[in-house]
Amino acid sequence: MNFFLPLLSKWKRSFQIAILVFGTLAVYVLFPAESRLDVTVQSILLSTVFFVVLPILFVKLILHEPLSVLGFQGSKHRFGIIAVLAVVIPIILVWYVLLRTYPVSESYYLPAIIHDSFPFFLLYEIILIGALAFLYEVFFRGFVLILWLRKAGIWAVFFQSALFALFLIASGVGFSWQDAPLILASLGSGFVAFYTRSVPYSWLSAWLILFLSDVLILIIR
């Protein structure tokens, strides 16, 4: 006890965040589904509460710190843009190689309606994908990476990306090519968040990666 208490006191904040992160992810994965509610609606609601509301409440109520610690802040525009482009382009190239190497497009799901309607395509990519990317960015890049692990250095980027990948696998039925753009985006946006400490830029990079991934799929199909 004499050994653990000082250790706990020293790393209290990190332990606190770590328990909340793993606890949140566990509750999210194990949360019983409501059979009378659409799965997508349930996912958005859960993600909103657990990935956005919960970290904000934690920061404000427990840590009593400003939201900027979650990455809700800007950055130098030029640096931000460069950082975004610096990760988006290579990630998209990797995605393109994957598309050309593996039969990804055959098992990649896209709503049929976006094939036929450009306005729906825009709505889907901007609103749905944009919202989804935002939710993930707040939690994994803001809460996990910026608030919790940034002090660990560049390895924090890979750790949060691995954690994200495991989360996707655990919440789904295993790995599928559907998860690949998300994982790639987590890696890219992780770098952006790490260097800019700004969630908006990391969100922009993640959204661009996801958007372009879908575009490439549509082009290849």
Next chain:
Amino acid sequence: MKKNSFMKRAFSVLLVAVILLGQSIPVWDAHALLGISLGGISSGIQGTMIDNTLSALNIDKSSIQNFGHSFNVSDTKKYAPGTTLSFSPTDPKEGQKITAKAFPLYFSNSNDKLFYTWFLKRKDASDSAEDWKTEAMKIIANDGADTALFLPGPDDDDGYDVRNVFGGSDKTNIDKSWCYVKDVSTGVFYELGPTSSLSASFACGTGGYAAKCIKEVMSTGGEIASTGTYKVNGDPICGDSGSVTCPDLESPRCVNPAAGNTFQLTDTVQRRIYPDAIDPITLLATPNYAYDPVVENNMTCSASASPGGDSCIHLFPNATGATTGDGRFTADEERFWGTNPADADTADNGSKDEANVVGLGLDTFTWTYQTGDLLGLIVEGTSMVNTQHPDSSMMVMWAFSGDGCDVVNKGSYNTTIKGYSVNFPTTGMGRNDFNRCMEGTKNGIYTNLIDPLDTGQANSKKIELDVSATPDNPTNDRSGEKAGDTLTAVASITNSGKTDAEVTYEWKVEASNSIGMSGARNITADLKSKGLLPINKGIDLKTISIPLNMGADVLGGFSTADPLYLRLTSTATENFNSRGSRTGKSDVVVKVSNSDKKILAYTANAADTDTGSNVFLGSQICSTYVADPKTAQDAMTNLDRISCRVMKNEIIGLKLSSDSGLSDFSWKVDGKNLPCNSLVSSDSACAGGTEVFIAVTGEPGTTIKVKLDAVDIKTGNVVTLTRMFNIVTPDIVLETADSSSLWPRVVGQYVDLNGTTHDDLSENYFEKYPGNPIDLRARFVPTFAERISTRQWVVNDVPQSETMWNINGTDYIGIDYITPEGDAVGDVTNIALSATLTQPVEKRSALRNIWGINSLQTAEITIGKSVQVTNVRPLVSADSGTKKFYAALSGYVPPVVSFAFRMFLSGGLLLFTVGFLFSLIPETASESVRRE
């Protein structure tokens, strides 16, 4: 040959007739009849001739004599009328209507022409038969009419005149009727009439002489004109005119009976006759022993009035001061009998009121039964026996419902009919005598009254009971796996007078190791204590079923007996109120296979070989045991262990569970040998006789019985094992995989033999609350059909993916369908599963190569099942249980709200836990500074 026989018989009859007639006709007439003139041939010579003739014709003289004896007494053998009564119901209850029906016999009239006088003696009635008659005939005449509603009116012409009609309503043109009563003991028919002063009075003077008819022995003439020997032959007849006559060839004479019966006529002048063999001296000294009154006194006679029809009577009941049957049914009579004075036919039976009191044609009598009622009947009619009067008359007689009447006050009279004296036995019986006869008792029991209960089933013969049992050769499972056959015994009564609900059956079950049931052990109580026989005695318990899962705790020392014999004895008892009961007993002995070995069933796999096909055992089937079956399908699964469900064109492998201690295996399927050789299977067990294969070729609904006989090496006894297979049409049953979210609709209830009420659940209709998922699992019948099936689930015409359910360790295919948003009360979801069953090519080849089944017959078949799920409104009730209460409550909450509630609750709890726990841990100084 036939001709000779016929001639012989004809001649015999002719000869017998001659002999019989010989008693009353002169010998020479008989000679004339034979066409032979025997002249003065002596009787001895005649007898010799007859004997010789009978001998020549091979006729036994004694037979003819016997025939003659029977003929002599034939008059006493004639049938007098009688009647029997039947009652319906045979076991009447007090206050119940009961009908008696009479069945008169040996009347020449039809039943509707007879006069039926019924007697009803109530328990507290007087001892007067007249009162009993009145009681019964009032009921008939009134027929339940309300006398208070009768109104006086003019004569309704309801009289019925039978004053001169005796022996039935159709005897209206008879001049004289002759009523008779038969003395049952002697068979003599007595004519109703005067019993005294009927004998004639002959004028024979003084001296003790009596009028007799004498006949000269061997005389050729009828007159006493010369000396000769005479014999007293009978009594003379006093004719209507007072003349004394004797039969032909006889003469009336006054004789002294003390002198003997044979006389010599010696005095041809005075025609005096003297006793035979009297010496002349005595003759001269003694007075006349006989004299000729015809000559001397012109013998005359006088007799009383000739008896006749005036003595015939009716036995009808009479109203006070009136005579029934006189044709006048007065107002007083109407009042007495309770008939409607304004309705000639109060009883509405087609007869006039007085005719109903007379009892015309009333062979049925219906009344309201009271305990202690006794019923009697006298039927007046014309018998089939002729009278001896010189007219067309037949005897008017009465039939009695009981023992009849003893004839009293007997007498007789003689009269001459067609020149012959005929004697008529008479009786002076009158109305009172017949009434006393009806009132008579023997050992305290009325001899002519009948208790309706005495004719009922309770007093008839015992119950005829038949007991049968199925199946014929059941198998007992003494291993405790409860896989034995169910033995069902049924008792049926062939002469029951009761409904099923009024018969009590008691069963006894005994076990033995011999069919003679030597040393049998009564296992009834043990069966009951082990729950194998719920009850063995009860009303309408005509069927019992015993699961043959009997171990040593039931069978005792017979637990290893093989074969085992069970005797099922049923005792049926019909209870009758106040009259005891009637019972019957019967049993059936059933041979039960009691080996611990079993015939196991398997699917079969097949492989193509150079010479055709070979089959091998696959996986075991029909062996699943559900310990606590809760659904019909579970119960059917257990039944598979007894009668395995299979489908057509399937190959089934059969294997003996253990061949230790057995040899000489002989398999038979439906009585035909079932060999297994290398052409069928290369399995060594096949060659060893412990494994065989059958192809299911019958039609659905039929049964295959496989029987294995083997010799017990130790005892030498033949051990018999059987296994039944029931060919079914492949089917699919859909069941709920989660009864808390989806349940079958309750369509009714049923009560089992133990009196427990169960819900009758639909197999086609299910219910759930809105929003609940549809979790269904599929069971194939037979179960192994699933292995060769390809399936497609469709929900509301949209294909769905299949789910695998694991329920209690068993995998089931099924569907987990999440109902869409907006699922509301009343919404109906249709779920369909179609499956295509395709036998492997190798198996189809085996069916063709080994069993000759055309491949076209083994093509794939498609089966399907569809169910309908209806959303019902959640019920909230105090006794629904906590889960159902919350389920019902949640049914009313919008899903978004409940989901958000759970979500925020979880998040808040998480946040609170983290914050609270770490608030207990002190911060480091640097951390505090950093925060500030």
